[in-house]
Amino acid sequence: xxxxxxxxxxxxxxxxxxxxxxxxxxxxxxxxxxxxxxxxxxxxxxxxxxxxxxxxxxxxxxxxxxxxxxxxxxxxxxxxxxxxxxxxxxxxxxxxxxxxxxxxxxxxxxxxxxxxxxxxxxxxxxxxxxxxxxxxxxxxxxxxxxxxxxxxxxxxxxxxxxxxxxxxxxxxxxxxxxxxxxxxxxxxxxxxxxxxxxxxxxxxxxxxxxxxxxxxxxxxxxxxxxxxxxxxxxxxxxxxxxxxxxxxxxxxxxxxxxxxxxxxxxxxxxxxxxxxxxxxxxx
Amino acid sequence: xxxxxxxxxxxxxxxxxxxxxxxxxxxxxxxxxxxxxxxxxxxxxxxxxxxxxxxxxxxxxxxxxxxxxxxxxxxxxxxxxxxxxxxxxxxxxxxxxxxxxxxxxxxxxxxxxxxxxxxxxxxxxxxxxxxxxxxxxxxxxxxxxxxxxxxxxxxxxxxxxxxxxxxxxxxxxxxxxxxxxxxxxxxxxxxxxxxxxxxxxxxxxxxxxxxxxxxxxxxxxxxxxxxxxxxxxxxxxxxxxxxxxxxxxxxxxxxxxxxxxxxxxxxxxxxxxxxxxxxxxxxxxxxxxxxxxxxxxxxxxxxxxxxxxxxxxxxxxxxxxxxxxxxxxxxxxxxxxxxxxxxxxxxxxxxxxxxxxxxxxxxxxxxxxxxxxxxxxxxxxxxxxxxx
Amino acid sequence: xxxxxxxxxxxxxxxxxxxxxxxxxxxxxxxxxxxxxxxxxxxxxxxxxxxxxxxxxxxxxxxxxxxxxxxxxxxxxxxxxxxxxxxxxxxxxxxxxxxxxxxxxxxxxxxxxxxxxxxxxxxxxxxxxxxxxxxxxxxxxxxxxxxxxxxxxxxxxxxxxxxxxxxxxxxxxxxxxxxxxxxxxxxxxxxxxxxxxxxxxxxxxxxxxxxxxxxxxxxxxxxxxxxxxxxxxxxxxxxxxxxxxxxxxxxxxxxxxxxxxxxxxxxxxxxxxxxxxxx
Numbered sequence: 001x002x003x004x005x006x007x008x009x010x011x012x013x014x015x016x017x018x019x020x021x022x023x024x025x026x027x028x029x030x031x032x033x034x035x036x037x038x039x040x041x042x043x044x045x046x047x048x049x050x051x052x053x054x055x056x057x058x059x060x061x062x063x064x065x066x067x068x069x070x071x072x073x074x075x076x077x078x079x080x081x082x083x084x085x086x087x088x089x090x091x092x093x094x095x096x097x098x099x100x101x102x103x104x105x106x107x108x109x110x111x112x113x114x115x116x117x118x119x120x121x122x123x124x125x126x127x128x129x130x131x132x133x134x135x136x137x138x139x140x141x142x143x144x145x146x147x148x149x150x151x152x153x154x155x156x157x158x159x160x161x162x163x164x165x166x167x168x169x170x171x172x173x174x175x176x177x178x179x180x181x182x183x184x185x186x187x188x189x190x191x192x193x194x195x196x197x198x199x200x201x202x203x204x205x206x207x208x209x210x211x212x213x214x215x216x217x218x219x220x221x222x223x224x225x226x227x228x229x230x231x232x233x234x235x236x237x238x239x240x241x242x243x244x245x246x247x248x249x250x251x252x253x254x255x256x257x258x259x260x261x262x263x264x265x266x267x268x269x270x271x272x273x274x275x276x277x278x279x280x281x282x283x
Numbered sequence: 284x285x286x287x288x289x290x291x292x293x294x295x296x297x298x299x300x301x302x303x304x305x306x307x308x309x310x311x312x313x314x315x316x317x318x319x320x321x322x323x324x325x326x327x328x329x330x331x332x333x334x335x336x337x338x339x340x341x342x343x344x345x346x347x348x349x350x351x352x353x354x355x356x357x358x359x360x361x362x363x364x365x366x367x368x369x370x371x372x373x374x375x376x377x378x379x380x381x382x383x384x385x386x387x388x389x390x391x392x393x394x395x396x397x398x399x400x401x402x403x404x405x406x407x408x409x410x411x412x413x414x415x416x417x418x419x420x421x422x423x424x425x426x427x428x429x430x431x432x433x434x435x436x437x438x439x440x441x442x443x444x445x446x447x448x449x450x451x452x453x454x455x456x457x458x459x460x461x462x463x464x465x466x467x468x469x470x471x472x473x474x475x476x477x478x479x480x481x482x483x484x485x486x487x488x489x490x491x492x493x494x495x496x497x498x499x500x501x502x503x504x505x506x507x508x509x510x511x512x513x514x515x516x517x518x519x520x521x522x523x524x525x526x527x528x529x530x531x532x533x534x535x536x537x538x539x540x541x542x543x544x545x546x547x548x549x550x551x552x553x554x555x556x557x558x559x560x561x562x563x564x565x566x567x568x569x570x571x572x573x574x575x576x577x578x579x580x581x582x583x584x585x586x587x588x589x590x591x592x593x594x595x596x597x598x599x600x601x602x603x604x605x606x607x608x609x610x611x612x613x614x615x616x617x618x619x620x621x622x623x624x625x626x627x628x629x630x631x632x633x634x635x636x637x638x639x640x641x642x643x644x645x646x647x648x649x650x651x652x653x654x655x656x657x658x659x660x661x662x663x664x665x666x667x668x669x670x671x
Numbered sequence: 672x673x674x675x676x677x678x679x680x681x682x683x684x685x686x687x688x689x690x691x692x693x694x695x696x697x698x699x700x701x702x703x704x705x706x707x708x709x710x711x712x713x714x715x716x717x718x719x720x721x722x723x724x725x726x727x728x729x730x731x732x733x734x735x736x737x738x739x740x741x742x743x744x745x746x747x748x749x750x751x752x753x754x755x756x757x758x759x760x761x762x763x764x765x766x767x768x769x770x771x772x773x774x775x776x777x778x779x780x781x782x783x784x785x786x787x788x789x790x791x792x793x794x795x796x797x798x799x800x801x802x803x804x805x806x807x808x809x810x811x812x813x814x815x816x817x818x819x820x821x822x823x824x825x826x827x828x829x830x831x832x833x834x835x836x837x838x839x840x841x842x843x844x845x846x847x848x849x850x851x852x853x854x855x856x857x858x859x860x861x862x863x864x865x866x867x868x869x870x871x872x873x874x875x876x877x878x879x880x881x882x883x884x885x886x887x888x889x890x891x892x893x894x895x896x897x898x899x900x901x902x903x904x905x906x907x908x909x910x911x912x913x914x915x916x917x918x919x920x921x922x923x924x925x926x927x928x929x930x931x932x933x934x935x936x937x938x939x940x941x942x943x944x945x946x947x948x949x950x
Binding site: 004005007008009010011012013015016017019020021023024025026027028030031034079080083086091093094096097098099100101103104105106107108111112113114115116120121122125128129155187212215216218219222223233234237238241247250251253254255257258261262265 | 682685689692693696697699700701703704706707710721722723765766768769771772773775777779782783786788789790791792793794795796797798800801802804805822823825826827829833852857858859862883886887889890894903906907910911915918919922925926929930932933934
Binding site: 054118119120138139141225226229239242243244245246 | 334335338363442443444445486487489490492495499502503504619623634
């Protein structure tokens with residue numbers, strides 16, 4: 001019986017894994033090979049990247065943007081999580097409203113955001129109605145566009161971070177709060193000495209998971225600003241594929257992105273493991 | 284899965300990919316209804332951008348399988364698309380030939396065979412806001428004065444794509460320069476002028492493409508830009524032309540005025556599912572009646588000019604004035620390389636304030652590191668159509 | 672022992688902050704949706720006006736009519752539904768298999784987690800371009816039935832399904848399984864007859880999640896279906912081609928499935944979203 005169930009387990013792992021391998025990993029490896037091919041094995045495609053100032057901008061933006069977006073997501077997600085788990089009645093309305101940005105398809109959120117942030121969009125319209133000057137939220141000149149993209153990206157994804165942190169908050173035993181109250185700690189002190197340390201693993205986990213996604217940002221930038229205002233590696237690769245008709249250079253850029261994501265994921269996994277092994281973290 | 288296929292019609296369907304707006308697609312569908320009735324077929328229209336259509340064509344040609352029977356391609360892509368397109372010599376009878384001008388057919392001919400049928404010929408004109416700019420600029424000086432007086436209200440399509448080359452070439456040709464001649468005096472003069480305009484251009488020029496710049500014009504963010512005749516159609520459908528926006532000739536430079544020839548050409552992919560039906564469709568299109576109807580019902584200004592005195596004549600006045608100043612870009616297979624180099628140069632001058640001389644020299648230089656490798660064709664060789 | 676005075680001074684501003692935050696969250700959800708609806712239901716000329724009109728002046732269904740007049744829309748809706756259903760079904764099945772094996776621990780768990788995590792790392796652009804070439808050689812690129820896209824969506828949804836089902840399978844008591852084994856049932860029979868019925872709820876949750884993932888997916892759809900499009904690239908085309916009214920109308924239509932799901936299904940669904948979401 002054990003043997004047959006072992007075969008079953010093996011098959012049940014192998015079949016889906018092989019399917020994912022064939023559909024996703026094999027093409028990616030093919031892309032990796034193509035990136036080193038320019039009429040024979042060569043580094044031409046990567047050299048083309050190195051000589052393109054737009055590529056370096058894309059690489060830089062691809063690091064700054066996820067950091068900004070992550071910071072916003074974590075702050076907002078934490079705030080929302082704390083608010084929704086506070087003592088007092090839980091409002092279903094607020095819960096649904098908090099989740100809504102995630103439920104709506106990303107392209108719809110981006111469409112809305114575009115009409116909000118364009119030079120004669122609703123945000124500037126509201127500002128001018130109050131007598132202030134509108135700002136160039138998506139202008140290629142200046143760094144406001146990066147902030148706008150980070151905010152919109154964070155807006156779409158904050159509900160997930162919030163849910164992750166709510167799950168983390170719910171694992172904190174009540175006794176710790178009781179003990180803190182008995183010790184005379186105020187709200188802020190409780191937060192700093194009880195909530196935050198206990199929540200640390202969840203925060204680290206959320207950072208790693210959402211960070212991986214933030215590095216791969218694509219549609220947000222494409223729809224909001226166009227590929228040239230806030231270039232990131234994925235839109236750069238897309239531009240090489242469609243506009244420049246240079247598929248191998250596109251693959252090279254995509255591989256650079258894949259490498260960045262892999263490095264971050266490895267670092268993140270190590271960080272998670274270190275945090276998880278700390279005493280008192282997994283109660 | 285069977286349920287997913289039930290949506291498809293029982294009749295034979297001809298699939299055409301066109302670069303049209305959604306409402307144009309609806310009007311085109313009505314235009315082809317007579318063909319549908321006469322041949323008992325369904326015509327499916329897919330609206331996409333030229334770049335995506337070229338992509339689909341290339342993949343279809345490579346895999347020898349596909350769903351598209353007819354594709355519309357931009358003039359600048361004909362060189363690259365030729366290998367995926369079928370020969371159409373037999374369709375171009377003398378009467379069909381007379382429908383379009385010599386240069387239009389020349390662009391469609393490669394090695395004495397015709398691969399493409401002109402669908403709508405276009406060239407650029409200036410689109411301006413008649414309320415904010417009652418007197419549109421007619422010369423470079425007037426244009427520069429407008430830009431300085433109204434910073435941010437003049438915009439160019441300077442995203443990293445072919446449209447930037449179209450806008451810039453109008454200036455290059457207007458100064459006596461040439462596409463294959465970046466180091467000529469005319470090209471230098473044009474780029475000097477562009478650099479002088481740069482500080483006053485709308486910020487979003489760096490990302491503007493035909494549609495986004497048009498939307499900005501519609502919203503009043505931009506008062507002057509350069510675009511193709513469908514801009515008028517779009518503005519008219521929003522109720523903005525002729526009430527707010529009109530067309531005018533492109534401002535004249537030291538060597539007169541000029542505008543790039545562009546436009547859609549239809550091709551039959553080599554792996555089309557219904558090639559015979561596609562040929563019948565093209566034969567149906569290549570009649571004076573169909574062309575007149577096309578121009579009338581879709582408002583496509585191109586092969587047939589609007590009747591003088593009509594409302595359309597007023598709307599398209601700028602385009603009519605540019606008709607005799609149309610110039611073509613090289614139709615060679617290595618065109619993307621040429622275009623990429625020009626795009627770099629244009630963006631360097633407009634967005635980063637680089638010196639025109641250096642930037643134009645880079646176009647020709649092999650070692651500029653401008654995204655091409657030593658193994659790629661030298662600029663002049665490619666431009667002359669010589670084998671790589 | 673009375674409560675310290677210090678905490679009283681924090682409590683009231685905190686309560687105020689809480690109310691303000693709730694209001695902000697609700698506004699951030701409602702106001703953009705209202706504006707989208709207004710754009711969809713008013714003529715475009717009104718939308719292009721400046722300063723913007725905050726209340727609709729002229730209600731019309733012209734934008735919806737324009738969206739439906741384009742022959743592509745019907746095809747796009749059917750395609751999105753089919754791709755969603757097929758990929759969700761496939762991902763649920765394969766994900767269930769994977770989750771079951773992973774829940775039993777041992778090497779299977781490690782391999783399973785590695786596969787799931789590894790796949791989630793791949794950037795869309797790195798996979799989509801070569802996958803398009805691969806699908807083209809199989810005749811599955813840009814087809815009317817969008818089978819190629821469905822297969823890819825299935826593959827990227829498997830991690831979602833597996834992670835959603837992992838906890839459910841892990842919670843199935845071993846004793847029930849062992850009892851069935853002792854009765855002589857084969858492991859396959861045990862899986863189908865015992866485990867699957869127990870995790871029924873999680874199975875539907877996984878299916879719904881994967882469907883939404885496919886319905887919303889933009890990147891692969893943009894690159895793999897150029898002329899036979901699903902809804903997200905079609906909306907992108909409308910938006911970028913400056914058709915505000917029809918774009919807004921289409922956006923509203925696209926929201927319906929996901930929003931219904933979120934509101935109708937309870938907190939359990941929302942928690943399930945935590946584990947399974949990815950770009």
